[in-house]
Amino acid sequence: MDWLLEFLPRNLDRLSVWIGVLCTLAIYSLLYRENPVYRFFEHMYIGLAAGYSLGPLGVDILYRYWIEPIWIQGYWAWAFVVPYGMYLYFIFSERYGWISRIVIGTLIGASAGLFFQEFSSRYLPQLNSTLQKPLWVSDANPDMTYGMMINNILFVVILLSVLTYFTFSYEQRGPVKRVAIWGRWFLMIGLGAIFGNTVMARMALLIGRIYYLLNDWLMIRVGGG
Amino acid sequence: MSYQHAQDNWFAAIVIGFIALAVLVNIIRARMGAQLYIRRIPGLDAIDEAIGRSTELGRPVTMIPGMTAFGVVAVQALTIFKYITKQIARFATPMRLLSGDPTVFAVAQEAIYDAYNEAGRPDLYDADNIRFLSDRQFAFASGVAGLIQRERVAASFMFGEFFAESLIFAETGNMVGAIQIAGTVSFTQVPFFVAACDYTIIGEEFYATSAYLSREPVLLGSLVGQDIAKLLFALTTLGGVVAATIAGTDAPIIKLLGQPGGWDAFWSSVLKGGGQ
């Protein structure tokens, strides 16, 4: 009886747990099949998410980067940015639709231009760290062990064979084809490893939810003691 | 470990310059009529099969760029979707494009409109079929999962950058028996697509897709340039590890080849030598 009284949504704290549980179960019902309850929560979810974004991603950005600089700090040149960006809204017009492409062109140009830096800072350090893998134990690299040597040789072999698989402009045949096939097999090892490694993180998510159902909602004490 | 400017290591400028040159020269070659080859990419041949099945069943095709933020990857994904749309326009197969990024959504409107126009069926274009669901990762995923199940889509194309939600799309698609073709640059999501989709386009194959589908000279030429670039990377790797084996990992040459700040010692020695 005490348990039941505690269990029921008798105050706001309890009610919030019940809401959370309801949301969880509604989403889980999709596992059985798509159904009206799921559909209700799905539409509510998207509505809430769309509404929420307008605060931090819409109003906040416009206020911080547009309204504040112009009206409070007085940097008048920013005035032109929003009307220019508004060209994007011509997308819905058949006649003026092309005007939105000016803004889209700006965005495409910018992302292309930014890619040079991204390319350099993302891939070149990786290339450089590949170079720091000596293939033989020698005086030049006194700290190296035979274990590291084997690993380094493997590293370079795998890297080059996978890279060979990802070439397109000629017909892969003979030894190249064999290397490429090996490359694909090495790739599968990598993919399998990632799969196996991700399972743990995903199971942890589910366990978190089940713990919430057991502990917070049904008030079954798990763990401790 | 990051580059703010090319000056952090001029090797960056050299590599980018070389790749740009290789790509541009081969694009010019292709435009002047050189016959260029592209190897088979198995998953892409299945696109027509998937479209055919959708048409047969009269159920829609979904195209999902996922949460891909607007940028180079998104433009490539939309280029692929544009090609697919041109194909389905011929059979008037229904389509849905579901995006989780508002800018990608906006550009997709234009791209799909163009696709129907170029296929000669502007009447089939319906702005309501290109949808922005949410920029919140799992709200978007719930919307996609719901739609795939409700409309029992017959074919699902997922191209772009994906995160944890990839498996939600792929498994719900699998549940309704859709033919699924996925292509992504996100290495960590590839295993889930491989497990749940019929065909998976991996890594750079994603960028080769439009060349493969359209056989446009510009794209084929670019692909040749990309292969030359990979050869450069392979040779640098080989040369570098040999140098490291002989001269040690601290050798100046290793620093010059892409280590951030690796040219500082070089410059200061040059400047000192010049100044004195």
Next chain:
Amino acid sequence: MHMLTNLMAQQTIWQLPEGSRVLLATLIVLGAFVLILGLVPVLQTLPPRGRRAIIVTVTFLAGLFFAAEFFLPVDWTAIFPKDDPKRNFLTPAIQPAQNVLQIIGALALGLGTFGLVRLHLRNAVQRRAQWGYSIVLLVSFVVMATLSILNTLAEKEIVERGPVLKRAFSILFDYTLVQLDAAMFSLIAFYIFSAAYRAFRIRSIEASILMFTAMLVMIGVVPLGAFISYTLLGLPEGASPEGANFLTQLEHSIGLPKIADWVLTQLNAPAQRAIEFGVGIGGLAMAIRLWLSLERGVT
């Protein structure tokens, strides 16, 4: 150049005077709207070729700005003070340029939201199939948008954060939206199981490799792997002692956790790196083609 930045710092030409700032700013904004939107009919008179030329030019210039900022040398110590050497003359403009992109992004969000609302309004008004759910979406959108915007304004101390706003926002955000996120995220655990069951079959060499590595890592990363290797099989735990012979070293490195770790770091890493290189090169080639408008992509 340094003088120019100084000049900008003193805000003589870019900044409005303090006194009548609000009125002036409002007028300038209105003027900007009239000017920019007034350009539309003018642009409309252009022939298709002219339109394309504008788009190509804008694309090129936008790309040129970021590219030039990246490539131009930065150590112009003669021009810039020594304490801040890592910039060229374009660097100070990077942050404003990023802000412009942010603003356009916010406007795009408005566009996306408009598209979503329009679709569901149409569903509701035309009583299309399942229109009731569209009402659900619209109602939750309107309520949450109001609360979220008020909440944002409250953070800026423009409106007051009353107890009702606080409570209502907390119920809808913390106890509903976040819970839905967690629930949807955890669905993946079920899907990863069914996908593994279906896909991991010894059908081909590739599928078999995928399956065996996945299983190996799965066991290796949980305590069960350590339990099997060290408690059941009695393999030695920890690093091998210094100067041990090959067999001892081998013995110390074939425990399941060690093998799983080795597969992840030594076999997975180079494969991943090769893919990354390909993706980087492919992306770079694409960026160049887009920048120079060499392909009839999406614009």
Next chain:
Amino acid sequence: MQARTQTLWQRILGIDRRWLYLILFVNIVTFLVAPIRMPASVSPPVQKFHDEIEKLQPGDLVMISSNWSASTLAENQPQLEAVITHLMRKQARFTIISIEAQSRDISYRLAERVTKEKGYQYGEQWAHFGFVPNLTVAIKGMVTDLPGTIKQDVRGTEVSKLPVVQGVKSLSDYKMIIDVTPSGTVPIWISYSPKNVSILYCPTSVMAAEAYTYLDSGQIKGMITGAKGAQEYEQLLTVVGLGTRFMNAISFSHVLIIVFILLGNFAMFMNRLQQRREG
């Protein structure tokens, strides 16, 4: 093609995925509740974490930054519980701070429960500072003027009137910062907190890989990785807590998946064999 009754193997191969989902669910519930313990081998970062807290004297002040919420509960909650248990054992005083309302509520509720069990007094021995919207600004503020930055605790008491932080002017009066988080907050703590305060880190398993450089350089003094790390920690404390339970459930869900993969392959093999025999 005539319809034939399915063989057992075919039925296993074509099993409705909903059964799989149910089995996984039941499996996890069972092993969450079941009192099975599996010994873990304690990894060096966890051992270092433990040793660092062992060095604390009674009454030393510790700041816990708790930024997780519902999604990463299974990884972060065991960590926080184990850490608080250990701090209470060492009679250290601690204060908790979050960066959003969600994680404030969840960590406050948890700390209240755990402290009540051991008779730790709110306000005297521990307190919760609520949440700060911008961590960087908050840390910088706390370094110069802690009571002025936080102003009120979660119960609305002025910080300057809380006995637990009586006389504390700045973050540098603390001995230690423990960051329990699923996101990239630890670089901010490393960058802005006073140099005399040591930092300990409790990330999720996904985030841990990036932290090893900080561990090498000594910028963080120890690390508990996800539920697995929490289990190892509980073993050091000789308690059976959530980490052990969760890790059990994770381990056996892995076993379940592997068993089913093997079963699927066996069924496929048997099915082929049968078909071949039938010609």
